[in-house]
Amino acid sequence: MIEQREGVEASQWSSGNQIERDLVLTDADFKRIRELIYQRAGIVLAEHKREMVYSRLAKRLRHHGLTRFSDYLQRLERQPDAREWEAFTNALTTNLTAFFREAHHFPLLAEHIRHKTGPVSIWCAAASTGEEPYSLAMTLLETLGPKASQSRIVATDIDTEALQKARSGVYPLEQVRKIDEVRVKRFFHKGTGKRIGLARIRPEVSELVAFSALNLLAPQWPIKGPFDAIFCRNIMIYFDKETQAKILKRFAPLLKSDGLLFAGHSENFSYISNEFKLRGQTVYTLAPHHRSSGN
Incomplete structure (x- = not known):
């Protein structure tokens, strides 16, 4: 879900001076945006994210023919169930991910599930554009062989x-080439013709994954x-400690x-929480009082 998507959009400064704006974003507007995204998604926007906010939300204002952020925010708040809230939230979440990112986790997962007798179930709680859950699916296929088809992500x-x-399940080939060639050949179809330069996840991988929208604050x-593993990586850093503790408490059962x-x-x-105990390498297990209770 959320990780740095830094680039020129986050930097709207030239020679030390702010560039001329065609839209009006006041201090009060920025303060209200920070409050609304915190209420909606638990995301804590730092002061230095103002330029990013302008760049991302300016597209929504132009889409609606507006020139003032205050008018856009008033429109949102008048319609608490409007579809525009989805666009607002999408604009302010960031997605930087990759296949087999933080690679040390996948051998640990493989070892954990290798001798499981029943179907394996995993929750990827920050799926973003799919690279992480598909990496998990590939790990299941490599580890469990034909039995992986009984599992779910x-x-x-x-x-x-x-x-x-x-x-x-379609990605630029340059992104896919960062994976070792054996995996590329086994788990991807390379595009041809109009699809050259792209690669698609093979059905045996995608069939293991079910995607759905979920707000961790809902x-x-x-x-x-219960799940054999929960992957919640690189999202908690955007929440304050109180929100993190609440989410971790809900993970435990x-x-x-x-x-x-x-x-x-x-x-x-x-x-932050007494629900989990550090096992090592940013991997946690349930605290003893949860395990002893048969959770």
């Missing part, structure tokens, strides 16, 4: 545009555990007693 994200790309999560929770390299849950 639930892949969720708040960003509906990212999920649309994930479901397509009062109800439309998913059922969805994880099997021997299940693993995978975090991102810059995330540390040890001082």
